[in-house]
């Protein structure tokens with residue numbers, strides 16, 4: 069199966085003289101959820117910015133559905149729905165107007181649009197807020213609007229940066245249920261999060277980023293083995309602790 073996302077030997081960062089990411093290589097297949105985990109400052113958001121094409125690689129490349137951003141910018145961008153850590157909305161548009169814009173941008177068929185949006189508003193307990201301006205929403209509600217828009221677009225690749233912050237327990241459950249649903253339909257999901265118990269339960273594979281390098285990747289047993297633990301016993305949190313306990317990006 070061809071990967072939806074392929075990162076090859078990616079070195080990058082904010083200044084060519086001081087790369088933040090060092091030779092990252094990984095892929096995400098259709099129908100797979102991959103969790104990116106790492107301490108504060110490990111380089112998770114920087115990696116995501118490179119994948120989105122917001123930053124230029126110093127070396128290496130990123131392909132989405134086999135194409136680089138330079139080869140097929142329109143196709144590359146429309147294949148991705150991105151949920152950022154901090155919600156970015158138009159304050160003067162309502163919840164419904166945001167969904168409408170996404171529907172148009174991602175060519176959601178008219179016939180499906182009403183049902184899809186009604187279900188999303190219902191699933192995220194946002195129906196009473198459908199006509200509210202984004203400026204009048206709570207932080208968690210703003211996050212839900214970002215998530216509903218991503219799910220409405222039904223793209224082949226979801227990139228989700230720390231999605232659980234600010235969501236209430238019902239919102240977290242709704243999001244996870246929806247991610248499982250789109251994954252079953254064949255979507256690829258690349259998610260960064262510090263909530264390791266949830267990452268362990270829902271992700272198929274894991275990438276441990278430390279000081280901008282991948283120090284372990286694969287299934288839970290692969291990560292346990294890399295951490296020097298028995299491959300059949302122990303939590304992701306324990307393995308992560310053993311792999312990174314040198315104090316983080318500025319430690320030993």
Ligand SMILES: Nc1ncnc2c1ncn2[C@@H]1O[C@H](COP(=O)(O)OP(=O)(O)OP(=O)(O)O)[C@@H](O)[C@H]1O
Pocket residue numbers: 082088106107108109110111112113114115317
């Ligand atoms: N705009 C920027 N300009 C220069 N350096 C930056 C910038 N943003 C982040 N960095 C640096 O890049 C490194 C990686 O940061 P990044 O935001 O990718 O970490 P992260 O893994 O997403 O952390 P967190 O878990 O705290 O969100 C850090 O050393 C950080 O100081």
